[in-house]
Amino acid sequence: MVTLTDAAVSSLERVLAKSGGAAAGLRIAVTDGGCAGMKYQMGLEAGAGDDDAVFRFGPVTIFVDANSQPFLSGVVVDFVEGIEGAGFKFDNPNATSSCGCGKSFSAGGAGGSCSSSGPSGGPSSGCGSSSTH
Numbered sequence: 001m002v003t004l005t006d007a008a009v010s011s012l013e014r015v016l017a018k019s020g021g022a023a024a025g026l027r028i029a030v031t032d033g034g035c036a037g038m039k040y041q042m043g044l045e046a047g048a049g050d051d052d053a054v055f056r057f058g059p060v061t062i063f064v065d066a067n068s069q070p071f072l073s074g075v076v077v078d079f080v081e082g083i084e085g086a087g088f089k090f091d092n093p094n095a096t097s098s099c100g101c102g103k104s105f106s107a108g109g110a111g112g113s114c115s116s117s118g119p120s121g122g123p124s125s126g127c128g129s130s131s132t133h
Contacts, residue, residue: 002028002064003076004057008088011079012060019044025054025061030071038071040090070094 004012016023023044033039048054051066064072076091 001053001074002055002062002072003074004055004060004062005076005078007079008077009057009060011088013058016044016060022046024048025063027063027065028068028072028075028077029065030068042088 012026016025024047025045027041027043027045029041030038031041045063048063049065052063053066053069055062055064071094072092074093078089078091080086080089
């Protein structure tokens with residue numbers, strides 16, 4: 001089961017209100033990618049899919065597809081604000097390692113490397129920074 005903190009619910013309630021009723025909730029998914037092997041994806045959704053788990057937190061509905069469910073079991077999603085910005089933070093008990101970006105993780109032996117520079121020596125895409133997205 002996915003859990004949202006009060007701060008996450010409040011933030012998502014504002015986002016959903018801005019959608020003007022076009023979104024019924026938020027989809028949270030796990031896909032291959034990111035510097036640690038897997039990454040979180042979030043997006044507004046018009047409704048649940050056939051195999052989705054549906055979680056309700058007051059006015060906020062979360063959809064999780066069947067493939068993502070094992071990776072998100074026990075996850076706590078928070079909304080944090082700090083000097084470097086604001087964004088969603090995932091506390092995932094299934095993650096065996098994660099990257100500095102907080103959006104990429106590995107579960108088990110799978111995963112990539114995390115470096116703070118990209119191929120040209122500049123910042124890498126989506127990894128190595130301490131900001132939340």
